[in-house]
Amino acid sequence: MGNCKSSSRALLGKAHVVPDPEWRIPDFGKTHVPDFEWRIDDFSSLLKTGAKRATSGPFHCSGYNWDLQVSLMHKEAGSVTPYAALRLVPSELSLVPAHTVHAVFELSIYNHSKGMYYGCKASYSFDFKNFYSKEHCLIPLKKLLKSSAFLVEDSCVFAVEILKIDACSPEKKAVVVQKKPTTVQNLFVQEKGFVKGTYTWNMNNFLELDLDHSVRSPTFEVGGHKWYIRMYPRGDLYSTDCLSLYLFLDASDELHLESKKVAVMTLSILNQKNGKHLTKNSGSTLLSKYQCYSCV
Template sequence: MGNSSSRGRSNPRQGHGSKVAPSSPAGEQTMFKWSIDGFSSLLDKGAGWTYSRVFEALGQNWCLKLNPKDKKSGDDKEYVSLRLELANSSVRPDTVVNASFKLLIYDQSFGNHSEHEVSHSFQTASTSSGISCMISLRKLKKQSPKFLLSNCCVFGVEFLKVTTSKANTTSETLFVQKASIFNEAKTYTWDIDDFFAMKNPGYSPEFEVGGYKWNIIMYPSRDGNHLSLYLKLKKTNDLPKDTANLVELTLYIKDQETGKHRKGTGRCQFSKNSRTWGWTKLISLEDFKDSANGFLVKTKCCVVAEVAIVGSSKME
């Protein structure tokens, strides 16, 4: 919920529906007030967003949206939630609108409005302010302050500053190949005779998949309680700067007794600046060293990598 502050005793209920506050001295619209008559009827419709009409302010098109029965995470109370949204058609896709504004819920008798000041960068891909001016439904219904008067509530937004800038956007196109004999997974098995004599981190001998050299890396995680397992691309000389390879990857520690291996599986992109992927906490060291689990038999363990290059991507 926003902080309350005195805003005078003007009556915002003159007329019905949506209306725009008087223009600023400079002639630019900076405020919008939204009166909702029959507020109890809106409550009867339950949770969900209701939108104001689109209005213009400081050169952009906006709308307010209201959820009369919003919820907070881990809270069973109902809240009235107000947000600002930039109209999709208002800006070019490569433009960011940076706005500072106040969201308001008006006290219609004493001027002790509930307000919340927000700064947000709006883009067509992310149009909502994301941050709400919230007030509990129970407080809104109280007699003082009079947020609800004669079954009418008044909401609004006051713009403090709006600027535009060019979006600094990087895009990626991912090309996924059809399954074929040319991108079938290759399996590499790393037999470790003495786990306790292995360096930290331990590197497997290199192996080749898809024309690239790889290693498996194994070491205790940073918390000292788990075993980490990664696949590392050794060299990227043949990989152009703005491209990456999509790799379908499975790493697992073999259960040498029952075949219940501990696995990590994913599709990861390897590039010049991202040459290592894997799992920091693949298995706890306690489970790994427990001889009953079959992962470590005396001093021996076995790690397997299944690797297939299944696509590529290009940055633009």
């Protein structure tokens, strides 16, 4: 799908523009220096793939790894207008039971013509079952696509600054937000056609499984890449009361660690009495190596 490269460089800008009422931004933070800046090149090609959202590679801030996620067709309740919306996502591995991280942060999009960031201040309490912040609308998608300020040569820039972190854990360790040069990533989109494929995992010995541990399917190939399914019969830390399925790219796959693919994934379980499937569809999303999609 594309490549994502990390680096540190000079900032694009530091201030904010005057808000447009249509953007519905409830708050505006002070002038800020982002901890993370994410440039998406060939933005229109990303839309043409049908992807509903895209997730950056991880960046490190104050002892935690984070991702920035942009939703490309987000709609607020009661509205039919699609927005480009941002949300912050900590790494699941950073959060364990009895560990809560309350973060205050600022999400923004860059205005090239004015040399300013435009955005909103937000906060969220993350724990090992709630690791997606609320999506915050920045700009109507139609306005973004017609803009000569936010979209320059089919490229737009999103950013986040983490202002404060309060961690609640058995260790009760204080967290200090340490400022450092902005981490920068680029996502280069290459539009290609979708390749379809299916895989069926037949399990004839389900009742003989150790239900307290996960089970991995054989590796299979779809779309030129190797995949496998991991099943937790009694759920895992993130879904303790139901069977959980996860789809992974195999570690031996040649997809580069920083590359991403647009994938539409459907995981299902067959009800053998009525012949119907219990199904969950991911919609279109960007998938990178070591990321997974779950169906619970």
